[in-house]
Amino acid sequence: MARILVKTAERQIPGPARGIRSPWPGRRNRMALQLGWTARKLGRLGIVLVAVSVLTFGMLNGLPGDVAYVVGGVETTPENIARIRQDLGLDHSPVIRYLMWAGDALSGDLGHSYLTGEPVMASILARLPVTLELLVISQILALCMAIPTGVVCACRCNSAADRLINGIGFATLSIPSFIMALLAIYLFSIRLHWLPATGYMPLSAGLWKNLRAFVLPGFSIALIEWVVLMRVLRSDMITTLQQDYILMARAKGLPPWKVILHHAFRPSSFTLLTIIGLQIGRHLGETVIVETLFALPGIGRMLLKAIYNRDYLMVQGGILLITFGYVTINATIDIAYAIIDPRIRWRGANVR
Amino acid sequence: MSADATARGLGPGFWLPAAWIVIVLAAATTAGGLPIANPDRIHWEAMAAPPGTAANNVDSTESGGDHSSPGTFWLGTDAMGRDILSRLVYGARVSLAVGLVAPLIGIFAGGFLGCIAGYYRGHIESIVVALMDIVLAFPGLILLLAISFYVGANLTTLILSLGLLTIPAFCRVARGHTLVLAEQAFIDAARLAGAGDMAILFREIIPNIIIPMAVYGLMVAAFLIMAEGALSFLGLSVPAPTPSWGAMIAEGKEFLEATPHISLIPAGLMFVTVVSFNLAGDSIRSVVERRESQL
Amino acid sequence: MKHPAPILTIDHLFVRLPARQGMVRAVDGISLKLMPGKALGLVGESGCGKSMLGRAIMGLLPKHAHVSEHSEIFFRNRALHRMTGKQVRKIIGKEMAMIFQNPMSSLNPVMKIGRQITESLNHHLAIKKKDARDRVVQLLRAVGIGAPTQRLGQYPHQLSGGLCQRVAIAIALSCDPALLIADEPTTALDVTVQAEILDLLNAHQKKTQMAMILISHDLSVVAGRTDETAVMYAGQIVEHAPTAVLFQNARMPYTRALLDAIPRLSDTAHADLKSIAGNPPDLVDTAPGCRFSPRCPAARTKCKTKAPPFTHINGTRYGYACWYPLESHGAWPMPSCTAAGGQ
Numbered sequence: 004m005a006r007i008l009v010k011t012a013e014r015q016i017p018g019p020a021r022g023i024r025s026p027w028p029g030r031r032n033r034m035a036l037q038l039g040w041t042a043r044k045l046g047r048l049g050i051v052l053v054a055v056s057v058l059t060f061g062m063l064n065g066l067p068g069d070v071a072y073v074v075g076g077v078e079t080t081p082e083n084i085a086r087i088r089q090d091l092g093l094d095h096s097p098v099i100r101y102l103m104w105a106g107d108a109l110s111g112d113l114g115h116s117y118l119t120g121e122p123v124m125a126s127i128l129a130r131l132p133v134t135l136e137l138l139v140i141s142q143i144l145a146l147c148m149a150i151p152t153g154v155v156c157a158c159r160c161n162s163a164a165d166r167l168i169n170g171i172g173f174a175t176l177s178i179p180s181f182i183m184a185l186l187a188i189y190l191f192s193i194r195l196h197w198l199p200a201t202g203y204m205p206l207s208a209g210l211w212k213n214l215r216a217f218v219l220p221g222f223s224i225a226l227i228e229w230v231v232l233m234r235v236l237r238s239d240m241i242t243t244l245q246q247d248y249i250l251m252a253r254a255k256g257l258p259p260w261k262v263i264l265h266h267a268f269r270p271s272s273f274t275l276l277t278i279i280g281l282q283i284g285r286h287l288g289e290t291v292i293v294e295t296l297f298a299l300p301g302i303g304r305m306l307l308k309a310i311y312n313r314d315y316l317m318v319q320g321g322i323l324l325i326t327f328g329y330v331t332i333n334a335t336i337d338i339a340y341a342i343i344d345p346r347i348r349w350r351g352a353n354v355r
Numbered sequence: 356m357s358a359d360a361t362a363r364g365l366g367p368g369f370w371l372p373a374a375w376i377v378i379v380l381a382a383a384t385t386a387g388g389l390p391i392a393n394p395d396r397i398h399w400e401a402m403a404a405p406p407g408t409a410a411n412n413v414d415s416t417e418s419g420g421d422h423s424s425p426g427t428f429w430l431g432t433d434a435m436g437r438d439i440l441s442r443l444v445y446g447a448r449v450s451l452a453v454g455l456v457a458p459l460i461g462i463f464a465g466g467f468l469g470c471i472a473g474y475y476r477g478h479i480e481s482i483v484v485a486l487m488d489i490v491l492a493f494p495g496l497i498l499l500l501a502i503s504f505y506v507g508a509n510l511t512t513l514i515l516s517l518g519l520l521t522i523p524a525f526c527r528v529a530r531g532h533t534l535v536l537a538e539q540a541f542i543d544a545a546r547l548a549g550a551g552d553m554a555i556l557f558r559e560i561i562p563n564i565i566i567p568m569a570v571y572g573l574m575v576a577a578f579l580i581m582a583e584g585a586l587s588f589l590g591l592s593v594p595a596p597t598p599s600w601g602a603m604i605a606e607g608k609e610f611l612e613a614t615p616h617i618s619l620i621p622a623g624l625m626f627v628t629v630v631s632f633n634l635a636g637d638s639i640r641s642v643v644e645r646r647e648s649q650l
Numbered sequence: 651m652k653h654p655a656p657i658l659t660i661d662h663l664f665v666r667l668p669a670r671q672g673m674v675r676a677v678d679g680i681s682l683k684l685m686p687g688k689a690l691g692l693v694g695e696s697g698c699g700k701s702m703l704g705r706a707i708m709g710l711l712p713k714h715a716h717v718s719e720h721s722e723i724f725f726r727n728r729a730l731h732r733m734t735g736k737q738v739r740k741i742i743g744k745e746m747a748m749i750f751q752n753p754m755s756s757l758n759p760v761m762k763i764g765r766q767i768t769e770s771l772n773h774h775l776a777i778k779k780k781d782a783r784d785r786v787v788q789l790l791r792a793v794g795i796g797a798p799t800q801r802l803g804q805y806p807h808q809l810s811g812g813l814c815q816r817v818a819i820a821i822a823l824s825c826d827p828a829l830l831i832a833d834e835p836t837t838a839l840d841v842t843v844q845a846e847i848l849d850l851l852n853a854h855q856k857k858t859q860m861a862m863i864l865i866s867h868d869l870s871v872v873a874g875r876t877d878e879t880a881v882m883y884a885g886q887i888v889e890h891a892p893t894a895v896l897f898q899n900a901r902m903p904y905t906r907a908l909l910d911a912i913p914r915l916s917d918t919a920h921a922d923l924k925s926i927a928g929n930p931p932d933l934v935d936t937a938p939g940c941r942f943s944p945r946c947p948a949a950r951t952k953c954k955t956k957a958p959p960f961t962h963i964n965g966t967r968y969g970y971a972c973w974y975p976l977e978s979h980g981a982w983p984m985p986s987c988t989a990a991g992g993q
Contacts, residue, residue: 047485050485055489055492058493062501173630173637176633177577177581177626177629177633178626179581179584179625181584182604185604186622188608188611189615193615247750247755248755248757248758248759250705250710250750251757251758251818251821253710254708254710254743254748254750255770256738256741256742256773256774257739257743257773261773265761265769269760269761270758270759285494287494287497288494288495288496288497289496291497291500292496292589296608306500307500307589310500310591311590318504322497322500322501325494325497326492326497329497330492
């Protein structure tokens, strides 16, 4: 969520200061520059990951009172307290404890819940596929809405259709995801009886049944998501359509749909692709709400349940893993983008 | 066409949403003096009443001189028989407190950091940017959940943590503008005239970034109202009896089939308010942009 | 002696483009005829509307451009101005093709060269995949690209500007057009490459008897490569003559000024190049008189008040628009001589 703020923040900044990378100075240096840049990016990723883990650790351990009692819950026994003290190494100094905890976490051990006895890492991993499926389906649905509307808006820019779609988009961005989900339930499930509001089916129950359970939750995210994608595609495509090679394609006598599909779409879709990657990370937050509303057994719902139950180790592990996933996805996309961005190549070509 | 729009300045696209925000704000601040029901009072005989239900049989209740009893439940009652209109008015206090106060934290702290980073560059800038990256590393809602979980939820911690969340964004806006401004000739002129760094920051740079920061603040306000709504929808915002829009929507979701108004009315209200903030910000921004492009 | 029907006839073409200040008269009443197999040079300062004229012929005007309903364009006796977009698209790229100013940006950066050329072939001619490939290789060879089979799989950014323009020419020539519009084909290229590209176009035009409109801001580009030359100023044709005649015997002061702006080998090392004083006129609020009069050294009162009509010489298509034309040196050649125009 904070990231969308930053994305919109970028729009507020006047041209020259926006994060424009300067074109690569020369071909020979390009590789070295790329490697250096990637290394710096990876270094920063490492620092951020350490900071995130310290913060996550600090949140629990900075709580007032005895951590053992906090973790153990209200109705715990003295033996239990002793065991927790032992498990968490509460007799050691916080620094040692952090190192022990981080070491365990690196080897895949995030401890286990003292309320349910489940190991934290295993229960998160078991729920990961549901969350990932939700994210992927919502992105696909969002793309299905964003591509046609974005193309129409770009080709008929400033027309009535463009204004209408953009107006709808503007309004949709003012609907928080929980209201969108609620409206989806109300309309499609309660009023129209098209789809069930809840009732997760695992993939083993059949692909169709499984997908059916994801349609409404996916739409709830996609309905908000498509606006961002549509805007990105629209503005990139408007730029593309002014390029000389579009005029050239039209001069070949190609019909408009061919010009758009073969010549304009691909060069306009690079930013779209990056944004999709970033958005998947962004929606890790939304999944908490959507999974809860639609009773999907994913990470978000697990995290919220743990919060309600004050299951501290589960919450700690959940936050750590979600944040790690988010940071890593974003960094990977950043690096991959810089390496494969063809526009850097073209810019180099134009300079030559 | 564009010339007309400039001549008009801020059109109805700004004044209508602005008027709505003022109305909501006025209602929220004067809630105690408005002729509306007590938001916590339970009307046993009118549970989940639809909008417009007359409440005349309610007046004969034991509480005698309760002048806050309404004649009509204009927006109906919720599942516990509480007047929705008055709960909305009181709930607006939470939403607006969050939406209007939390961005101030972001504007001051983020603006300060951004100006310093953009003006001094070098190590200060690297440190600020790195710090902001760490805050941004957390998915926003997850960070909010964590804070409200560990620190506990009340209005103060809510405003503080939401405000904290907006610092990186404001910081980036401020830094971007400062970077551009610092290159301009009038900054050099001020420096040649003997102005110190602080004088330049406060007299030349800050006045020039106030408008973009304020415009952005409106959009952040819209975002924060939604974020607070999400938190209170999950029951992690202000504690239970205090009315808040998100909680009202959550309370009604079990009764969506029979009495959808319990959820949908607060949802609609939240939407209109959020749209208003967005529209107001957007219209100011486009006017500012048009003026700048004409210079 | 008498030529057959013209391949292209433009009659009273008006194109207006909306801009912030009002409607820009980009093309303001142009009439032209082009005979099959002939090359026409279209010369004028940038912004005088010559590119818009080219795009108007191709039906590729910007979306918001406005063409007057009295304008007529006939291509091979077909009324382009009455055709739908679909009908026009059957002609352009096939019988009539265009190449553009910047070869680097007029090729699609994410599409292989081979596909960009075959695309046009596939669209206009029912041609087999194998045959299309052979044809492309043959085309690339014809436009002077070495190792054509390797080039097919390359992207534009792997080629130099000159090669890109050769590819663009190959695309334009792929369906053997009867008319080629070359819009400043060499402006964006290195000086050394310019002549090669122009000579390539010229040779192909002579060889295949294709008609060509060569648009340029530089009279020297047109010299020796075209049969006739039209000089445009502020959206209008101010002088039209066989190229050789124009160079020896310009009647319109603007043409003279353009000619004087060409550097010559015979010039002394530090000779001043004559530039034309002043700026092209505002095409939104045009003054009533001759549009060149504010910059014209020979302008008189009449020039400022009344626009000069296009004066035809000896009843030919050629002529000039000027009240006080420069003196004619020697006899105006008869139209029959124009075929030999060239050098």
